[in-house]
Structure formats: structure tokens, C-alpha cells
Amino acid sequence: MKRSALITNPRVVSLATITTVLLGVTALAIFAQKDDTAVADGPGSQALTVRWQSIQPEPGYSITRAFVGRVEAQQESQLGFEVPGKVKQLLYREGDRVTAGQILARLDTQLLEARREELRAARDQAQAELDLADIRLERITRAHKRKAATDDELDEAQQSRLAAAANLARASAGIQTLEVELEKSELVAPYDAVVAAKHIDAGQVVSAGTTVIELYDIERPEVRLGVGGGLLEDLAIDQTHEVSVNGQTLTGTIRQILPARERVGRDVDVILEFDAQLDGIRRGDLARVQIEQAIEQPGVWLPIQALTEGVRGLWSVYTIERGPDDNGTAVIRRSDVEVLHPESNRVFVRSALPAGTEVVVGGLHRLAPGMEVRPADTEIDAP
Known part of the structure; x- marks a missing residue:
């Protein structure tokens, strides 16, 4: 009966329950502290052991910016005939590869060839007239020396010879011009390329300069992208x-x-x-270009675990202030910083802290300004 009374006593049950809860909380706290950055130093110790890192000022930082550009050919040409005419042949189709000097298209040259024959006949006639003028001038010159021909007759013979020579030169020049037009009646590839587009079909009459075929260079593509702002100052040929x-x-x-x-x-x-020449890349493909930009802004790099939320939207860090006596303990101080650039596991901040200041890394939720801590024996590596 006494044993049963002890079990049903409310005060005894309440005390046992409280003791059990406190023991459980204490055990959980000790277990959690083993995985936390700031942990108890040992039984009966009030100072937490904290990890730390000394800061080193940097003149600035760099960021990587991505720009999207477009793949282009180094050479792109819209080719057309320099003379008008009717297209007789198109020798290549879209997508075909051509080499420099290959004939791509031809004009109908029947009229030009007939005109060339006409000019050749005119040249032969001019040559015959020149030969006759030479003979007559020679005869008049001998007669003039014997006083058998007047000065007017000699002048007339000389001018006739000059006129015949001019007619011959004009006929020869006409033939040369026609030969050039015949040469221009063939459209030739200026470089190794791919036929990108065909705008004219055989049988169509085109004027000089009308685009017939588009070509683009296939050897070495290039990327064109637009860059603005201050980043241009960091770029160079x-x-x-x-x-x-x-x-x-x-x-x-x-x-x-x-x-x-x-x-x-x-x-x-x-x-x-x-x-070098690239496989699988086509004109018009999108290209992503990574460009690193240097930012000249003094500051320090800190692990992201060193930051704690401050007041008025600012960020703060906890620094370690070691005492004059070497007893292994220090006092926590709070200092505001301005985040300039975040990365995955670190941040670049602007701060008034001097070089060598020891900053607590991790476990900041367990700390408060003025709190006594025990810094770890060794500094952690910078991120």
C-alpha cells in the first residue's frame, strides 16, 4: 500500500517528470553542440569554442558576366552580274559547297558574240583604211618634195592617215570592251564558301547588280555580340x-x-x-560568351556563414577581441558590413575592420555581443 501511494503522489510525479525533461533537454543540447560551430568547451565551462578566420583586404573583386551573341560567317556576299542579260545557267544549288574561282552561273551571250563579230569586221575595215592612208601619204610626201604636190594635199593626206588610225583604235577598243562583258557574263565564286540562297532561276532577265546567289564563308565562323557599360574598358584585342x-x-x-x-x-x-574550323556550328547559332569584369572596390572576402542579419537591412559580423591575459578566452564584438558581391559560398564586403581582424565563422545564432568565447586553436581556411 505504501508503494502504491508513492506512485500516485502528484508532487512526486511532477518532480520526476521535470527532472526527466531537463535531463533530455540537456542531452539534446550537448548532442546539438557537437555538430554546431560554437560548442561548449567541456563540463562546467561557460565559454563556447568558436571557429574563426582573419580577414585580408583586397583591392577589388571580379564578376563573370554572360553575353549572348550570334554566330556569323567572316565573309558573306550577295553576288550578281555586273552586266545585264538573261540567265542561261545556274550551276549550283542551295547548300552546295564551292571553291574560289568556280563558275556559279552564266548569262546568255548570243547578242554579245554577234556584236563581237561585227566589231571585228569594223576593225578589219579600219585596218584596210589605215593601210590605204599610209600608201597615199607616202605618195603625196614624195610628190611634195618634187614640188609636184601642194601643201594642202600633204596636210589632207596626213589628216586622213590620222583619222584611219583613230578608227582602227576605236574598233579595237570596242572589241576589248566586249571581251570584258563576255567575261563578266560568268558569275565566279570569290572564295571557298557555301551557297546560302538562290534568288534567280534560269531564263530570267536580270539587270546589273541584281542579287543572284548568296554565299558565306565556311572556314572559320565568328561571334558578334553587343557589350555596353564599363565592361568595354576591360576588353582588348x-x-x-x-x-x-x-x-x-x-x-x-x-x-x-x-x-x-x-x-x-x-x-x-x-x-x-x-x-580552327568547327564542326556542327552553323551561321545564326546563338553563342554564350563569358567575360570577366574587374571591379575596383576595396573590401574583404568572408565565408557566407560569417554573416548575420543586422539592423535596417544591413549585415553584421562577429569579431573576436582577445584579452590582455593569455587565458584562451575572448569577447565577441559586433561590426556592420556592406555586401558588395555574393558568390555561392562567400561574399565580398566593404568594412572598416583592419587587416588581421578575427571574424567568427558559423554558429552565430548562439552568440551575442559582449559574450565570452574560446577561439579555436587554428584558423579555418579561406573559402
Whole structure:
């Protein structure tokens, strides 16, 4: 009966329950502290052991910016005949590859060839007239020496000879012009290329300069992208940058930075070229270019675990202030910082803290300004 009375006593039950809960909480706290950055130093110790890192000022930081450009051919041409006429032949289709000097299309040259024969006949006639004028001039000249011909007759013979020579020269020049027109009646590839488009079919009459075929260079494509802002100051000819096209990661070299800005976006076109011919990349593909920009802004790098939320939207860090006596303990101080640039596991901040200041890393939720802690024996590595 006494045993049963002890069990049913409310005060005894309440005391046992409280003791059990306290023991459980204490055990959980000790277990949690083993995984936390700030942990108890040992039984009976009031100072928490904290990890720390000393800060080193940097003159600035760099960020990687991504720009999207378009793959272009180094050479793109819209070819047309320099003379008018009717298209007789188109020798290649869209997508065909051609080499420099190959004939791409021809005009009908029947009229030109007939005109050439006519001019050749005129040249022969002019040559015969010149020969006759030479004979007559020679005869008049001998007669004039014997006083058998007047000065007027000699002058007339000389002028007739000059006129015949001019007619011969005009006929010869006409033939040369016609030969050039016949040569221009063939459309020739100026470089190794791919036929991008065909705008005219055989049988159509075209005027001089009408686009017949479009070509683009296939040897070494290039990337054109617009860059604005202060990033241009960090770019220079022959710089290399990482370029991603269709899942391929390539190295592009800046070939040219154009001297003018776009009227709308105010960007400047930057052209990058590749060192070799590329497979699987086509004109018009989108290219992603990674460009690193240097920011000149003094500050320090900190692990992201060193930040704690401050007041008025600012961020703060806890610093370690070691005492004059070497007893292994220190006092926590709070200092505000301004985040300038975040990365995955670290941040670049602006701070008034001097070089070598020891900053607590991790476990900040267990700390408060003025709290006594025990710094770890060794500094953690910078991120």
C-alpha cells in the first residue's frame, strides 16, 4: 500500500517528470553542440569554442558576366552580274559547297558574240583604211618634195592617215570592251564558301547588280555580340574568352572592337573568332560568351556563414577581441558590413575592420555581443 501511494503522489510525479525533461533537454543540447560551430568547451565551462578566420583586404573583386551573341560567317556576299542579260545557267544549288574561282552561273551571250563579230569586221575595215592612208601619204610626201604636190594635199593626206588610225583604235577598243562583258557574263565564286540562297532561276532577265546567289564563308565562323557599360574598358584585342555554342565549350579570341555604338541599345559590337574550323556550328547559332569584369572596390572576402542579419537591412559580423591575459578566452564584438558581391559560398564586403581582424565563422545564432568565447586553436581556411 505504501508503494502504491508513492506512485500516485502528484508532487512526486511532477518532480520526476521535470527532472526527466531537463535531463533530455540537456542531452539534446550537448548532442546539438557537437555538430554546431560554437560548442561548449567541456563540463562546467561557460565559454563556447568558436571557429574563426582573419580577414585580408583586397583591392577589388571580379564578376563573370554572360553575353549572348550570334554566330556569323567572316565573309558573306550577295553576288550578281555586273552586266545585264538573261540567265542561261545556274550551276549550283542551295547548300552546295564551292571553291574560289568556280563558275556559279552564266548569262546568255548570243547578242554579245554577234556584236563581237561585227566589231571585228569594223576593225578589219579600219585596218584596210589605215593601210590605204599610209600608201597615199607616202605618195603625196614624195610628190611634195618634187614640188609636184601642194601643201594642202600633204596636210589632207596626213589628216586622213590620222583619222584611219583613230578608227582602227576605236574598233579595237570596242572589241576589248566586249571581251570584258563576255567575261563578266560568268558569275565566279570569290572564295571557298557555301551557297546560302538562290534568288534567280534560269531564263530570267536580270539587270546589273541584281542579287543572284548568296554565299558565306565556311572556314572559320565568328561571334558578334553587343557589350555596353564599363565592361568595354576591360576588353582588348587578342583577349581570349570562353564561348559556349550548341553544348560545345570553345575558346574565342577578340578580333575587333568596333568604334561605334548602336543607335538603340548603345552597345558596342565585339567580334570574336575561333582558331580552327568547327564542326556542327552553323551561321545564326546563338553563342554564350563569358567575360570577366574587374571591379575596383576595396573590401574583404568572408565565408557566407560569417554573416548575420543586422539592423535596417544591413549585415553584421562577429569579431573576436582577445584579452590582455593569455587565458584562451575572448569577447565577441559586433561590426556592420556592406555586401558588395555574393558568390555561392562567400561574399565580398566593404568594412572598416583592419587587416588581421578575427571574424567568427558559423554558429552565430548562439552568440551575442559582449559574450565570452574560446577561439579555436587554428584558423579555418579561406573559402
